[in-house]
Amino acid sequence: MTALQQATEVVDPVPGADAPHLPTPPDLVQLLTPEGQRLEHPDYSIDVSADELRSLYRDLALVRRWDVEATALQRQGELGIWASLLGQEAAQVGAGRALRPDDMAFPTYREHGVAWTRDVDPLHVMSLFRGSDMGGWDPLATRFNLYTVVIGAQCLHATGYAMGLQRDGAESAALAFLGDGATSQGEVNEALIWATTFDAPVVFFCQYNQYAISVPIERQSNVPLYQRAAGFGLPGVRVDGNDVLAVLAVTRAALAAAREGQGPTFIEAFTYRMGAHTTSDDPTRYRLASELEAWKLRDPIARVKAYLSRSGLADPAFFAAVDAEGDELAARLRQGVLGMADPAGTEIFDSVYAEMTPPLAQQRAEFVAYHQGFES
């Protein structure tokens, strides 16, 4: 069997579907099947209370509701673009909930679900996509870095941050997010080298969502991504990215190991981008609708709902309440976006340097005078 066949091994065939098939446990860590059945894994057990489970469900449902509203707002011209997380809720919420307050997350541009778990106001994320600012949240206060659009750059930042934690003797870790496409970037490979040679307390969380815009994994790797880790000298774990419990368990363990001085881990979260790459993208050009249909059967939220219902941990009233909360959230976000004031023109100049330089101050003054000329 070639490495490529291994990567796409048929394990749980979905009738008539073209979906990449899920690899098998135990190589794939799964604690909750798509049907909502609880499994045990020899290396990753997790004890979640009923409250915790319900609150995980709530996070998943609310970030999806946020995402749906943002997509609608983009369609109505209120956002310039939106990068949907649809389908990746469990990967993001699971990873985000594994963080402790003192850990630091380094997102790409799609980690709205992680932002949510860090209590970043969704409006601060949406203002970026509206074009009002570059992200309005405080990256240090929230311990959620600003979005990084240049693919892969944040992996080195996370590694350096982790090296800082290490120097300071802080028992915290950094969590770097990246996509499958990003693994091809030189900088990501450098980050893995730095992280391992310095034994930095950083975890690389790669959401393998099957595509880098239109490009499938075959163009980025001929081995499963988690297996690459071995060559760099760090453990690689493949987790069902649509299983919030498994993601939580695996990420928690990796972060704990990092905090304890056991060095970095590479996590591959096997998932699927159910929406377009962004609202500018047209996925019908490069993938079949049947693939999406197949992945819908592995929906990350449905399985938690199934488990909660079946095990009697949540009743219809609970789900109705979460739905209602989602609608309230959506209404608040819509109102917030519609009410966003446009930034003042002088903001172009105001944060370029710690202290405004004389030539820039002059440009700013000319800018102000020029615009006043139109008013008078």
Place this chain on the structure above:
Amino acid sequence: MSTETLSLGKALNLGLRRAMEDDPKVVLMGEDIGRLGGVFRITDGLQKDFGEDRVVDTPLAEAGILGTAVGLAMRGYRPVCEIQFDGFVFPAYNQLVTQVAKIHARSRGKLPMPIVVRIPFGGGIGAVEHHSESPEAYFAHTAGLKVVAVSNPVDAYWGIQQAIAAPDPVVFLEPKRRYWEKASVDRDATPGPLFASRVVRGGDDVTVLAYGPMVKTVLQAAEAAAEEGRSLEVVDLRTLSPLDLEPVYDSVRRTGRCVVVHEAPLTLGLGAEIAARVTETCFHSLEAPVLRVGGYDTPYPPSKLEEEYLPDLDRVLDAVDRSLAF
């Protein structure tokens, strides 16, 4: 006759197609350029017709795109690399500056580098960070690279073919906000040279220079100025490295006034070099200092502020007024 109305994007597509038909060594490389046809659809349909070996969806790695292009060029291929957006050229910048630009000189001409780097550049499309930049000065500052910026479908159609046929590496800048602008293109015509600037509107009072997306803006400004009785001569620079300033000098010697317009930040932008050369060459003809209109010396702002950041018709006319007021 094969004259038809084409958008700038479609003209590029047809130009690439023709270059591939003319020379089997032409290979297109880039992210999402195959099945998707590129995020701007410039390579639409080319992979279907020329196959995956000639229209290559690459790994997501710009250093890899340019670095492997060097090796392919050494094997006699003519790689045409697409960088998805201006702000994503920087992972490839090392290869471009330290290798692509210098290999011809290093090898004393034994290793030609006929590589084209297509970059959609400039702002005005309401995008997020890194999707609206004008990095041309970095390349024009690098000896060994040629840099051109097209402004219209005719130049796009011929220019891309000429760039591919050129023996040197060419950074080929495409004004992304003008991809949908249309013009009539005669595909049987004989094109003028690629590395030449061109007077695109005659006038007597002020010479205004632009390239890429700003050419249209400046032509609109010239139209507005004409209504107020001021006559602007507009030069489309077209080639940024090497610069072709003879037509500019001829013009400035007549008008005595010169304004340079670009989206890129002012400091050490193309305008600075041009102002210096025009001043050195036309000093005695100048009635006013050469003025520059550009982006501010700041990072490209969030899109809600880009109208304030980008030179527009009013800022061009304001500079024209200031020039005339000297």
